[in-house]
Amino acid sequence: xxxxxxxxxxxxxxxxxxxxxxxxxxxxxxxxxxxxxxxxxxxxxxxxxxxxxxxxxxxxxxxxxxxxxxxxxxxxxxxxxxxxxxxxxxxxxxxxxxxxxxxxxxxxxxxxxxxxxxxxxxxxxxxxxxxxxxxxxxxxxxxxxxxxxxxxxxxxxxxxxxxxxxxxxxxxxxxxxxxxxxxxxxxxxxxxxxxxxxxxxxxxxxxxxxxxxxxxxxxxxxxxxxxxxxxxxxxxxxxxxxxxxxxxxxxxxxxxxxxxxxxxxxxxxxxx
Numbered sequence: 001x002x003x004x005x006x007x008x009x010x011x012x013x014x015x016x017x018x019x020x021x022x023x024x025x026x027x028x029x030x031x032x033x034x035x036x037x038x039x040x041x042x043x044x045x046x047x048x049x050x051x052x053x054x055x056x057x058x059x060x061x062x063x064x065x066x067x068x069x070x071x072x073x074x075x076x077x078x079x080x081x082x083x084x085x086x087x088x089x090x091x092x093x094x095x096x097x098x099x100x101x102x103x104x105x106x107x108x109x110x111x112x113x114x115x116x117x118x119x120x121x122x123x124x125x126x127x128x129x130x131x132x133x134x135x136x137x138x139x140x141x142x143x144x145x146x147x148x149x150x151x152x153x154x155x156x157x158x159x160x161x162x163x164x165x166x167x168x169x170x171x172x173x174x175x176x177x178x179x180x181x182x183x184x185x186x187x188x189x190x191x192x193x194x195x196x197x198x199x200x201x202x203x204x205x206x207x208x209x210x211x212x213x214x215x216x217x218x219x220x221x222x223x224x225x226x227x228x229x230x231x232x233x234x235x236x237x238x239x240x241x242x243x244x245x246x247x248x249x250x251x252x253x254x255x256x257x258x259x260x261x262x263x264x265x266x267x268x269x270x271x272x
Contacts, residue, residue: 004041005231008033012235015060019068019236020243021250022174022188022259026064026236027167030057031113032269034228042217050109052216054101054165055206055223056232058199064236065195071244077189079182085148086173086194089155094198096156097163098205104164113165117267120171124260127178144180158194163202169194171263184255185247 011033015026034053039046072078101109146154154176158169170191177187207222219226247255 004037005227008228008231009235012060012232012237013239014235015232016064016068016236016239016241017243017246018239018262019064019192020071020240020245021247021255022170022184022243022262026061026232027054027057027162027165028117028171028263028266030060030232031165031167032266034225035110036269037228038217045215045217048210048213048215048223050107050113051101051206051210051223052220052225054109055203055210056225056229057167058163058202058206059224059229060232060236061195061199062203063233064240065192065199067237067240068192068244069189069196071240072189072192075189075244075248077185078193079186079190080193082146082151082177083190083193085151086155086158086190087197089152089157090159090169090194090198093156093159093161094163094201094205095159097160098202098209101164101205101209109165114267114271116161116165116167116171117263120175121260121263121267123175124256124263127175128256128260142181146176146180155194159198162198163205169198184252184259188247 011029015029018029019026031050031053034056035049038049038052045052069078104112154173158172161167161172162169170188173191173194174184174187177190178184182190203224207224210216210220210223213223216223217225250258
């Protein structure tokens with residue numbers, strides 16, 4: 001058990017670093033890790049593996065995103081006018097997503113998760129190819145600020161997808177803002193600021209949906225697997241400050257490549 005706890009603490013550190021650098025809520029790492037853990041060590045509950053993974057991911061995200069948002073706030077990286085408009089759409093999107101998620105099977109959720117990862121990787125590759133001749137200085141200088149209606153719509157979409165798949169929304173918001181010439185640090189900061197609300201609502205929804213079910217591991221709060229969640233939170237708090245500091249020191253080019261490599265690795269793990 002000690003080895004398992006330590007493993008999730010270390011995964012939490014990685015999640016924290018990536019949250020600070022890229023605005024990750026952590027779901028793209030946490031969900032595959034928990035699904036893999038359940039399939040190996042808790043195979044009796046594999047039928048609910050994705051529900052447990054998504055719920056635990058959202059629970060952890062709530063705590064990590066608050067710390068990440070505060071760190072970016074102190075660094076003055078967040079553009080609140082954009083973040084607040086996105087949050088309005090999130091209210092509608094999270095309600096729709098949470099309502100549908102409890103009726104979907106783990107296999108379907110896992111398939112949707114993989115499809116979304118493939119879409120994200122392709123979009124990142126195309127973006128890097130199209131901007132191969134661009135320099136990092138072009139970001140945050142000639143930004144194409146989105147119209148309010150577009151931000152509301154993107155907020156709805158982000159809320160729906162995030163609650164259904166257990167992701168923080170950064171893989172939707174960050175590429176969107178990058179496509180409008182916002183720097184990665186700015187895009188990550190905006191994405192981080194919308195995660196606390198999304199994660200809180202999503203986690204509560206899964207706690208209620210899983211409350212009283214018998215086919216769950218011990219120490220579950222609804223679908224939230226508490227021993228794993230606590231281990232991840234401890235580790236992520238260690239990593240977040242490291243990530244925010246790195247985001248200001250590492251060049252945009254290196255950050256972009258690291259972001260893409262991480263997405264590809266996660267996709268391979270989920271497919272295998």
